[in-house]
Structures are given as C-alpha cells and as structure tokens.
Amino acid sequence: MMRLYKTDALVLRVRDFSEADRIVTLYTYSRGKVQAIAKGSRKTKSRKRGAVQPFTYGNFLLYQGRSLDTITQCEPKESFSHLREDLVKLAYSTYLTELVDGFTAEGEPNEQVFLLLLTTFYLLLKDNPGLLVRAFELKLLNILGYCPQLESCVHCHGPVAGNAAKVRFSSRLGGVLCDKCSGHDPFATTIQMGSLKTMQQLLKWDIRRLQVLKVPEERQQEIAAILRHYIDERIERKLKSTVFLDTVLQ
Template sequence: MVLETEGLVLRQTKYDEWDKILTIFTRNNGKVQAIAKGARRPKGSLVAGTQVFSCSDFLLYRGRNLYQVNQADMIESFFSLRDDLYKLAYATYIIELVDAGAVEELANVKLFDLSIKTLRVLSKLNKDYKKLLAAFELKYISFIGFRPHLRSCVVCNSELGSRAKFSSEQGGTICENCSSGYYGHVVSKEVIRKIEELLYIPLDNMDDLSISLKEIDIIEKLISGYIMNHIEKRNFKSLEFLKSLEE
C-alpha cells in the first residue's frame, strides 16, 4: 500500500546509525509511525522534510509494522520557531497536544488544518502568544470531540447570570442555581463570553479580539485544566518548561 499525503512531523526518534522513526500527523490518514531511512545523513534527501515541525508532502509505503518514508518534499519548515525560545516552547506544546489528540490512522482534517495554521500564525507573531494558545486549545479540544458548553447551564440549560462556574468534569458552564452541587471555578459572564469568542474567532483575526492579560491568564488555566480532564495524557514537559519561562 502506497500513501501520498501532506503531513506534519510531530516526533522523531533515532534508529540505527542513519535512520529515524517519525510520528507524522497526516492530513488524509491521521497519525502514523514511519521509518525514514538515511534521514540522519547530513546530505540525505530526506533530511529537510523529516524534521520536527516540518510540513511535507510524503510518499509512504506500508510495511509490516511501520510505514517507510520514500519521499518527503518540504512545504513549510517553520524553522523560524527555533530562533525564539518562547515560540519554540509554545510550538512544542502545540504539537505535543496534537500528538495526544490525534488518532492512529484516523483522519481529522479540521485538527490538521488547525495545527498548520497555528504554527504559521505563531511563526509570524511578536506578541500575544498566550492568546493564540488559548484560541488553539479551545478549537483543538472541540475538534477532538469535547467542545465546552458555554451558552447556557450544562446542567439545567437555563440562561447564565452575571457569574457562573466553569466545570471541566461537567463539560462547561454551570449557573448559580445549580453550582452548589458541582466542582468548578467561579468566573464572570464576561470571561465566559471571551472564551466563546476565542473558540470561534479565525486565527488570522486574533488582533481584533481585545482581551486583558488577567482575563487570558484565567482562561488559559481553565482551558488547560479542561483539556487535561478530557485526554489521556496528563504530563507535558513542554508545558512545564513554558511555565518556568513565564515565572
């Protein structure tokens, strides 16, 4: 079986002297594992297209246990992300999340396009990294099937008042009348509105969204906790590193 597809390299592991095993998030076939023979040779034809963060057109041959990379023509390297420590930390966390949320050989075109778009926007960004991350996280968790319920109470479906609880366990917002029976973080209706705006705003239009540093800190903590409650992976080294940079 031969597979031709666009793919984003999420991880690489050394294998033998000149080879490496890749985790590739493909546009057409979801996440796959592939061996890239000779990809660690300095002048090898697969070097550029098989680096982490690289988006490439891949020609993959299905072997017994792994795909084999026969060709990798780079589309975008996102190499500039490596020139800034903050951008690198954010980008690494983003692809770790994608790796955790993508399913082996199950296409998720929305998540794929979101991943590429986020890296593209991040590579050109000079500020507001956390705002971009929060928007990515909200779209990401929605595209893997866990969109938070925001427009009414998730318990009774009534309209929210001036304050509400945001509950990861219940999957969204809880009104004041129902809040006593559920664990969550109390937030203002304005913060809930900002979360909804981040969820739906196109990433190219992030500058149009006015949001304070205090609000984005609150939202990012809420959404990070929400994500950890809905995916199997709990520990992200890149997230811990990111927190250490911002202390």
C-alpha cells in the first residue's frame, strides 16, 4: 500500500498543535475525512500557512501515518478568503464544516459529500446564505442516509393531506406525520404545508438553481428551526458553531 498519496481536499478545521505545527481536519475527494499534521505551518514564512486556512480548497500530498497523516505539500486552488472576511458567511461556512465533520467518520470516502461542500462554498460567495444552507443540510442528510421523510407519513407511510394548511413533523421519528398518526409523538412540531413543500423542493432541486426560488423569511425561519432540532437529534450533541451563527444573525 502506497503511504504517500495525493488528493484534492477541503479544510474543515484547524487547531494549533505546538509552537510551529497545526492539526488539520481535511475532507478529501479520495479518502473522505482525514486528520493530518501540517508541520511548521504556524511559522510566518511557511509555504503551508496559507493552504491550511479553514475552507481552503487545494491539492494535498500526504504521507499516511499510524494515527495522523502528514501534509508534505499543498497547492491551494481556491482560498475562499471572502468566506472568512464576511462575518455572516464565516458563521455559515463554519457551521457547514462542523456539520460535515460531525456526520462523517474518518477514512470513509464520499465524493458526493466533497462535491456538495465545494459547490456550496462557491455559491456562498454570491447567493442567499440561509436558503442555500437549508438545501445543504437536506442534501447532506440525504447522501448520508439521515434524510427526514418528507413525502409521506413516517409512521404509516400513507399520504400526508395535501389540502391541509399544517402538518406535524417529528424529529424523533424522523419525518412528517399524517393526522391519524400525529399522536405517536406528542412532541412533534406543527409545520406549515408551505414550509414542507419548500423543504421538498430544496431536497430535489439542483443546489445551483436556488436563486430562482423565492421563499418568505418567515418560512425560511420555520424550516431552519425544524432542521436544527432534527440535526441535533441525529448527531446527539449541540454543534458549537450554532452558538456563533445565532449570535451573528441576531
């Protein structure tokens, strides 16, 4: 097995390791999530310094180690510096990377996750961040097998009344409930039918087409709250980045 390998990657997270080094969490195209050490990257004149900034997209040459891989070379393709310079986009981007980090295990490659995150970073430079992030959440959950049931009742699998103004959504059971089954989760949340239809659109549509979708702010907030609770249930912990995101958006 070749211990030296080359792959495109996105920087999910960076933390200081010593006076000169950093530990970098990468999401790679060919190997999924990887933990690697970037030796000397804290030094001002280090060539690696710019390449291991959060959100950076680049081509990395790594040496596979027992517990940590080592970044030997890195060529940035896109720094996404604008995502770090704008406070709102920084908060959203940090949330996206923590979401990917939290839902994926090391050494499990998934090209769809990589391409979804990369595409979303590019779109964040210009599009409505809130709606884009809602689509990202749903698509990531779908790719990884955690997507909520949105088309039919999660309990009986029957149709959800299309003429109803509201339905119930159960984070615990994993989707919408019809009227007959709404009592199976007393903590299920009421959701407007319009919000449910928007969630269905966000899941199905190409994420690059979202700029043509006009969604009222109140509906966006309802979808955000539903997905926040659903994700917390699935990941079984509170994401740290949501505190920063909520503070910025206040």
